[in-house]
Amino acid sequence: AQTVTQSQPEMSVQxxxxxxxxxxxxxxxxxxxxFWYKQPPSRQMILVIRQEAYKQQNATENRFSVNFQKAAxxxxxxxxxxxxxxxxxxxxxxxRGAQKLVFGQGTRLTINP
Amino acid sequence: xxxxxxxxxxxxxxxxxxxxxxCAQDMNHNSMYWxxxxxxxxxxxxxxxxxxxxxxxxxxxxxxxxxxxxxxxxSLRLESAAPSQTSVYFCASSDRLAGFGTGELFFGEGSRLxxx
Numbered sequence: 521a522q523t524v525t526q527s528q529p530e531m532s533v534q535x536x537x538x539x540x541x542x543x544x545x546x547x548x549x550x551x552x553x554x555f556w557y558k559q560p561p562s563r564q565m566i567l568v569i570r571q572e573a574y575k576q577q578n579a580t581e582n583r584f585s586v587n588f589q590k591a592a593x594x595x596x597x598x599x600x601x602x603x604x605x606x607x608x609x610x611x612x613x614x615x616r617g618a619q620k621l622v623f624g625q626g627t628r629l630t631i632n633p
Numbered sequence: 634x635x636x637x638x639x640x641x642x643x644x645x646x647x648x649x650x651x652x653x654x655x656c657a658q659d660m661n662h663n664s665m666y667w668x669x670x671x672x673x674x675x676x677x678x679x680x681x682x683x684x685x686x687x688x689x690x691x692x693x694x695x696x697x698x699x700x701x702x703x704x705x706x707x708s709l710r711l712e713s714a715a716p717s718q719t720s721v722y723f724c725a726s727s728d729r730l731a732g733f734g735t736g737e738l739f740f741g742e743g744s745r746l747x748x749x
Contacts, residue, residue: 529673555737565723565740611675620666620691621725621738623675 522547524614526624533602534632540587541597541627543612549573552616554588554595559609559626568610571595599629607631635659639724639741646714646748654709654744656724664727665707666691666738667699669720676723682707714748721745 523546533539545554556568571579571588578586583600599606612624637658646652658665663684668676668691678691682701696718698710707726711718722745725738 526675563721563743565725565738567737570737615738620678620681621676623668623677625673625675 522549522614522616522622524612524622524624526610526612526627528627529625530628530630532630532632533599535602535604537602538598538600539602539629541599541610541612541629543595543597543624545593545595545612545614547593547614547616549616552614554586555613555615555621556584556586556595556597557611557613557623558606559611560605560607565611569597602631604631604633637724637726637739637741639722639744641744642742643745644747646711646746648715648748650714651710651712652714652746653711654722654724654746655706656708656741657706658724658726658739659705660726660728660739661704662726662728662739663704665701666725666727667697667707667709668723668725669693670723670743671720679709679722711746714746716748719746719748 525544552573554571558566558568569581585598587596609626611626613621615621640655666681667679670676677693680699682688685704700708721743723743724741727738
């Protein structure tokens with residue numbers, strides 16, 4: 521069974537600085553998707569960034585980028601120029617095809633002004 | 634731009650009572666899901682429906698039943714609520730194009746359920 525592990529329950533960063541959230545996963549498949557979701561206090565789950573496993577190039581979305589290491593089964597999220605609005609729970613998730621999404625335990629990110 | 638709509642948003646039940654959480658999506662998605670979120674546990678899949686007419690168990694199905702009423706609607710029923718089912722419940726949907734699709738799940742805003 522696929523598992524997703526986020527080893528950092530909490531992280532904090534100063535506003536305007538850079539922070540990296542870690543995620544590792546376990547799978548025997550070669551074709552799959554990886555995601556980072558953000559959950560602010562409003563509870564709404566918001567997709568931050570997505571990576572297709574067959575793509576070697578790391579995905580980027582404005583201030584958000586990933587470091588995808590397929591052989592190491594690692595998928596970290598880097599947030600540059602952190603803003604107060606980035607404070608939230610962040611969940612790493614794995615999905616293969618049309619199958620269910622498997623989530624990590626989450627990392628709570630605090631932004632210090 | 635409704636997306637995925639869940640009702641009710643909050644509910645308090647007594648042990649043994651029953652209730653149904655409703656979910657509807659307007660994106661013409663094939664697949665729908667029910668997750669529960671507990672502190673420190675992330676989101677865990679209760680049931681899912683890969684397409685209209687099919688439902689399958691997820692990680693934590695005990696104590697729940699589901700109905701895929703049509704392509705738009707997917708309900709979650711608690712027949713006899715227990716305090717262990719106190720949680721936040723999320724409905725989600727996704728497309729499924731040629732077997733894989735874009736992979737993204739779209740979530741509702743969540744329903745907070747408390748069982749006393």
